[in-house]
Amino acid sequence: AQSVTQLDSQVPVFEEAPVELRCNYSSSVSVYLFWYVQYPNQGLQLLLKYLSGSTLVKGINGFEAEFNKSQTSFHLRKPSVHISDTAEYFCAVITNAGKSTFGDGTTLTVKP
Amino acid sequence: DTGVSQNPRHKITKRGQNVTFRCDPISEHNRLYWYRQTLGQGPEFLTYFQNEAQLEKSRLLSDRFSAERPKGSFSTLEIQRTEQGDSAMYLCASTVRDRDTDTQYFGPGTRLTVL
Numbered sequence: 456a457q458s459v460t461q462l463d464s465q466v467p468v469f470e471e472a473p474v475e476l477r478c479n480y481s482s483s484v485s486v487y488l489f490w491y492v493q494y495p496n497q498g499l500q501l502l503l504k505y506l507s508g509s510t511l512v513k514g515i516n517g518f519e520a521e522f523n524k525s526q527t528s529f530h531l532r533k534p535s536v537h538i539s540d541t542a543e544y545f546c547a548v549i550t551n552a553g554k555s556t557f558g559d560g561t562t563l564t565v566k567p
Numbered sequence: 568d569t570g571v572s573q574n575p576r577h578k579i580t581k582r583g584q585n586v587t588f589r590c591d592p593i594s595e596h597n598r599l600y601w602y603r604q605t606l607g608q609g610p611e612f613l614t615y616f617q618n619e620a621q622l623e624k625s626r627l628l629s630d631r632f633s634a635e636r637p638k639g640s641f642s643t644l645e646i647q648r649t650e651q652g653d654s655a656m657y658l659c660a661s662t663v664r665d666r667d668t669d670t671q672y673f674g675p676g677t678r679l680t681v682l
Contacts, residue, residue: 459609487668498569498658498673499610506666545609551667553598554623557609 457482459546461558469566470538476531476561478546486548488529490520493543493560502544505529516540541565569593571661571674579680580649587645588677592661598669599642600660601634603627604676610658616642649681 462477480486487506491499503514510522520531529546543562549555570593580586592599598617602610613632614624618639628634631649636642646653656678660671 489670491673498571498675499660499671500569501670501672504665504670506668547609549668549671553600553615553617553662553669555600555612555669555671557602557611559607559609 457484457486457548457550457554457556459548459556459558461544461546461561463561464559465562465564467564467566468536471535473534474532474536474540474563476544476546476563478529478531478558480527480529480546480548482548482550484550486550488520488522489547489549490514490518490529490531491545491547491557492516493545495542499545502531536563536565538565538567569661569672569674571659571672573657573659573674573677575677576675577678577680579682581682582649582651584649585645585647586649586679587643588657588659588679590642590644590659590661590674592641592659593663593672594640596661596663596672597639598662598664599636600662600669600671601642601644602658602660604656604658605654613644646679649679651681654679654681 490502505522546558572591600615601613604610616636656676659674662669
């Protein structure tokens with residue numbers, strides 16, 4: 456069994472400030488980690504993924520995430536946010552058998 | 568636009584009616600997933616197909632729900648005798664195998680409202 460916990464349901468920040476969205480997971484088997492973004496009334500868009508190799512993963516729109524195996528975390532970061540980054544962000548894990556589990560999401564609100 | 572399409576985008580129905588949703592995946596992707604998403608929650612896994620074979624179904628998928636993927640192309644999700652608790656966004660994801668896991672590309676979803 457696996458679970459994903461997104462530690463903050465809402466994160467308000469000012470434009471051009473840095474942001475970190477936190478994600479912890481647990482699993483009895485090896486998993487792969489993903490971050491998705493969902494804009495209002497749209498489907499989920501892949502931001503980045505960690506499959507293997509370097510623990511620092513870079514994605515689209517200037518986002519990056521760091522996989523920490525000992526802390527079972529996969530936090531998402533951006534050094535300077537824009538108004539257009541306002542959206543819902545989801546962390547997910549998937550096993551190699553294809554079983555997927557998503558977190559409940561973090562609402563990022565970027566204020567001018 | 569991920570290349571995955573879902574129809575209809577919105578469906579309003581009365582309790583007790585049957586509804587069917589369609590997902591057209593990216594053509595070269597052989598795995599297809601269905602999820603349900605309610606307000607304030609992440610997507611919940613319902614079922615997935617590899618080609619035309621349905622490989623796994625969640626316990627969330629009661630006997631009122633059925634999914635098919637004839638010929639391994641498009642997929643349909645049918646809900647019979649809808650209940651108000653079925654109101655949600657239904658998402659489809661088309662996947663490509665990347666090393667040992669699936670990278671999922673989501674459609675825009677079908678929002679179901681049961682009155």
